[in-house]
Amino acid sequence: MKRLGLTLMVAVCLTATTFAAGNQPTTAKWDGNINVTKLSKYLNLSADQHEEVANICDYFSTQMERATTAKKDQKKKLHNAVYGNLKLMRKALTDKQYAEYARVLNVTLQNKGIEMK
Numbered sequence: 001m002k003r004l005g006l007t008l009m010v011a012v013c014l015t016a017t018t019f020a021a022g023n024q025p026t027t028a029k030w031d032g033n034i035n036v037t038k039l040s041k042y043l044n045l046s047a048d049q050h051e052e053v054a055n056i057c058d059y060f061s062t063q064m065e066r067a068t069t070a071k072k073d074q075k076k077k078l079h080n081a082v083y084g085n086l087k088l089m090r091k092a093l094t095d096k097q098y099a100e101y102a103r104v105l106n107v108t109l110q111n112k113g114i115e116m117k
Helices: 002-021 036-043 047-069 074-092 095-111
Strands: none
Touching: 036 047, 036 095, 047 074, 074 095
16 A cells, blocks of 8 residues: 555656646747748738838847857847847837737747746
8 A cells, every 4th residue: 555655656746847847948949930921910010010020030030049059148148139129129110019019029938938037
């Protein structure tokens, strides 16, 4: 009876640690793919805004790839990539569009396990 209880306890602990390990925040999950067409439809962008946002997204993807593969100052590079993107988007979008974009970016980063403070 003791062995059964001990075996059951080990199984539960092993399962709990396996699931907990999968929920750790990491920047290695960023794949850099931004669907600019869907973003454009969601934000109701004009043609000029669409082109500018596409360029900003390409730049952001490049910066995020550099930040996630960096060995030194990874958090600083990640911070600079995200806030640099927000600064560029602030200039390209209206106030309402920017608020929506910031909300989407925040949710995306949280879903990827990237915490910004």
